Amino acid sequence: MKPTLLVLATALMFCAYTSFGKTDPEKNKVDKANKSGYAYAVNISKINSKYSEIACTTFRKKLVIVSSKKIGALGNGIDPITNEPYTDLFCADIKAYGELSQPLLFSRILNTKDNEGTVTFSPDEHTIYYTRSERNNSLNYKLYKAELEKDSYGNWINEIELPVSSDDYSVENPHVSQDGKFLYFSSNMKGGFGGFDIYKAKINEDGSIGNPENLGRTINTSEDEKYPHTAKNGSELFFSSKGHNSFGGYDIFLSTVINSNYTLPRNLGNAINSEKDEIAFIFVDDSKGVFSSNKDHKNNAFNLYRFRSRAVYNELKGIVISEEDKILPNSTVILLDDEGNEVDRQLTNKDATYNFRIKPYLDYQIKVLREGYRDYTLSFVSEEKELNAILRLLEK
Numbered sequence: 001m002k003p004t005l006l007v008l009a010t011a012l013m014f015c016a017y018t019s020f021g022k023t024d025p026e027k028n029k030v031d032k033a034n035k036s037g038y039a040y041a042v043n044i045s046k047i048n049s050k051y052s053e054i055a056c057t058t059f060r061k062k063l064v065i066v067s068s069k070k071i072g073a074l075g076n077g078i079d080p081i082t083n084e085p086y087t088d089l090f091c092a093d094i095k096a097y098g099e100l101s102q103p104l105l106f107s108r109i110l111n112t113k114d115n116e117g118t119v120t121f122s123p124d125e126h127t128i129y130y131t132r133s134e135r136n137n138s139l140n141y142k143l144y145k146a147e148l149e150k151d152s153y154g155n156w157i158n159e160i161e162l163p164v165s166s167d168d169y170s171v172e173n174p175h176v177s178q179d180g181k182f183l184y185f186s187s188n189m190k191g192g193f194g195g196f197d198i199y200k201a202k203i204n205e206d207g208s209i210g211n212p213e214n215l216g217r218t219i220n221t222s223e224d225e226k227y228p229h230t231a232k233n234g235s236e237l238f239f240s241s242k243g244h245n246s247f248g249g250y251d252i253f254l255s256t257v258i259n260s261n262y263t264l265p266r267n268l269g270n271a272i273n274s275e276k277d278e279i280a281f282i283f284v285d286d287s288k289g290v291f292s293s294n295k296d297h298k299n300n301a302f303n304l305y306r307f308r309s310r311a312v313y314n315e316l317k318g319i320v321i322s323e324e325d326k327i328l329p330n331s332t333v334i335l336l337d338d339e340g341n342e343v344d345r346q347l348t349n350k351d352a353t354y355n356f357r358i359k360p361y362l363d364y365q366i367k368v369l370r371e372g373y374r375d376y377t378l379s380f381v382s383e384e385k386e387l388n389a390i391l392r393l394l395e396k
Contacts, residue, residue, distance in 0.1 A: 033247075034268060034269025034271065035266035037312055039312055040268065040307050041308045044296070052068055052082075053067045053304045054118065055290045055291060057175070058282075061093075066089060067090050068088075079115060086113065087116050088116050089130075109146075112132065115141075116132055118174065129145050129174040131144070131172055139170060142165035146159040169188050172226065173227045173280075179234060183201050183203055185212075186225060186228065192214060193217060193222055194222035195225075197225055199212040218263070219239065219262050220243075221241065221242075223241060229282050232283055236255070239252070251273040253265035277293065278291055278295075287310065291305055291307065292304055313357045314387065315358070316382070316386075318353065320370070321352065321390060322373070322395070327352035328348065329349060334367040334368075335358070335365075364379075364381075364382060372395060373396060
């Protein structure tokens with residue numbers, strides 16, 4: 001039988017053998033509601049106006065946002081649903097530490113007199129997927145695609161409406177996965193679990209979009225789920241949800257992607273979320289990004305906030321011993337991730353101890369190899385606290 005975390009309960013006996021050496025893994029103070037495995041430093045952006053600013057994605061190292069703000073005398077009327085001007089696409093330079101320049105209109109071709117919704121780009125930035133709602137039905141967004149004309153700065157051509165669009169439901173918040181293979185979006189189409197659900201569709205080699213696939217009950221609830229975004233590492237899905245015991249309204253959650261399956265969503269905590277709505281959480285590089293929230297607006301308009309994230313690590317430590325409780329120095333201890341990839345390896349020292357730095361809330365395996373003994377494998381899920389494990393080897 002493969003050993004499991006039950007072995008960890010016996011680790012309290014470890015002090016009878018030896019004491020662990022001190023290590024100094026990177027640790028951050030995070031609030032108790034933060035189950036993401038990251039610590040966040042958050043600042044409000046200086047480009048906010050009295051209107052909403054909602055983050056989309058990056059394009060040529062600029063941040064693309066949706067906003068109902070006006071520039072000069074520009075403006076094309078008031079949407080009676082939002083009581084704000086109809087939205088347009090804007091872009092802003094990203095400065096050091098995630099600060100933003102004052103935004104400019106993104107595209108004279110894509111901006112129309114209708115409501116422009118959020119957009120996303122293929123990894124090579126030659127294809128844009130964008131959403132738009134017409135004035136006479138501003139709550140119903142449809143999904144479009146266009147191509148960037150070769151050698152042009154921003155001439156979008158071959159615009160088409162994608163077949164997933166419909167007059168009967170809305171398609172919103174498109175996001176292309178980091179590898180360019182899937183298009184995520186939110187929709188209130190029939191067959192979901194209630195309200196808006198998050199879907200994904202395969203992007204075929206010919207550029208066509210496959211049939212939408214609901215991400216399932218782990219992600220979607222009877223409430224609304226929107227604004228999917230995959231991190232740069234491709235193994236983490238961030239999204240906004242009114243379900244999953246949110247603090248109130250939309251909260252931002254994180255789910256780890258393992259072999260196309262999704263772990264239970266984890267709240268990003270009080271540094272990000274509030275009793276109001278937090279949406280459109282995106283990264284602009286490996287550790288910095290922006291999101292939008294209406295927590296500081298009496299009229300529920302959304303402000304942009306910028307954040308810096310830092311991974312929080314815990315310790316996994318223990319000792320390798322024989323069945324007769326003899327310590328076994330010079331044993332090879334290998335740490336593997338949920339897909340069996342090697343994360344780290346160590347050779348136990350003279351007191352047969354090992355010590356790894358691990359992220360919380362993830363599946364791991366630890367494997368021990370030693371000549372004359374049977375290979376040993378322990379599967380476990382990391383927690384919020386330090387883990388201890390005695391690894392007991394059997395002779396061949």
